[in-house]
Amino acid sequence: xxxxVTATSERPEGPxxxxxxxxxxxxxxxxxxxxxxxxxxxxxxxxxxxxxRDAPWNLPLVLTExxxxxxxxxxxxxxxxxxxxxxxxxxxxxxxxATLPLDHPQLGRNEIFVVPIGPGPDxxxxxxxxx
Numbered sequence: 001x002x003x004x005v006t007a008t009s010e011r012p013e014g015p016x017x018x019x020x021x022x023x024x025x026x027x028x029x030x031x032x033x034x035x036x037x038x039x040x041x042x043x044x045x046x047x048x049x050x051x052x053r054d055a056p057w058n059l060p061l062v063l064t065e066x067x068x069x070x071x072x073x074x075x076x077x078x079x080x081x082x083x084x085x086x087x088x089x090x091x092x093x094x095x096x097x098a099t100l101p102l103d104h105p106q107l108g109r110n111e112i113f114v115v116p117i118g119p120g121p122d123x124x125x126x127x128x129x130x131x
Contacts, residue, residue: 036110036130038083041066044106049087052101052109059095061087061102061114061126075131087114087126094124 045066051059065086073082089095097115104110114126 036107037080038066038068038130041083041085044104047104047106049102049104051095052103056093057095059089059093061089062122064088064120064122064125069129069131073131078131080130082129082131084130085112085128086117087128088120088123089126091119091123095126 041063045063047063049061049063051057051061063085065084067084067086069082069084071081094116095114097113099111099113101109102112112128114128117125117127119125
């Protein structure tokens, strides 16, 4: 069974101008990326991640979907089931595909490779694949 969760709430507001770090209380250290899992990220659908880069690339990205991928897409010897994340950001500027430092109030900072996959009704959509 492949599980997909999609955000149904409105886009949350970004960090306040007085929050110079972008996320109040978020750890600055890079977290353990292999520890990310679909089960751990499903509750975060609808929440906002922030690209930790200077303007104009400091984009808010709302996690709008988290879904399992076929086990056939996983690499041999991996213990994590494969999954994908869909984020929605502003329509402009469109960030090119890259490994981006993404800050989240619960996860801290994780460097995740994201690819723009085209516009959606709420802005540009980005995809991250975990195998």
